[in-house]
Amino acid sequence: MAELEIIGVARSNYVWTCRILCEEKAVPYTLTRGFPQSPEMRALHPFGKIPVLRHGEVVLYESKAICTYIDRRFPGPKLIPEDPLAGALVEQWVSLVNTTIDPVCMRRYLYGHVFPGTADGSPDRARIDAALPEVEGQLALLARSLEATGHLVGEAFTLADANLVPILYYLAKLPEAGAMIAASPALGGYLARHLARPSVAASEPPPPRKA
């Protein structure tokens, strides 16, 4: 059978989600290094983004599409439930996180810390402070949604959780969002439990190298 490749870098939250899917379903895969906007990624993805999946003749981009392919193509636990409502709720959460929560919490807030673009490399306070009220509101929504079962959809781990956990992992490392997560038993407990999940632990990105 053709080798399945996830192309990107381990630190991308979207790459991590795809790797969690492979681990959950015990699909052998290779993580092939590909940097966003490199000539290699531009040849594979119309906007040069990561991740891209390659599996024989199949080349796919967009993490949601990649995860759907892995879920349907391989045996093992279903990460997108077949039940119509549960499946739709997974779609709902993946869409909401990717189109609304990631742009605020990752691209605006987290990037203000890790890719600030300031002259001395210090955090971009204006950008961070402008994003914080929305970050707080979004984390509160997630906390309320996780309170009942400890999962975004139903009682089991789904693609919705595989998509959210990498984002919370990175947010928890930052001072303001980290304090919000630590202060919320629903969010803090959810993150701790899921980081201990074998599929998540096995694919956790390596720590950044010290300069």
Ligand SMILES: N[C@@H](CCC(=O)N[C@@H](CS)C(=O)NCC(=O)O)C(=O)O
């Ligand atoms: N909607 C895309 C988002 C992918 C994405 O934004 N990936 C980031 C890395 S986490 C990236 O490639 N950024 C580089 C860029 O946008 O130029 C997906 O779900 O795959």
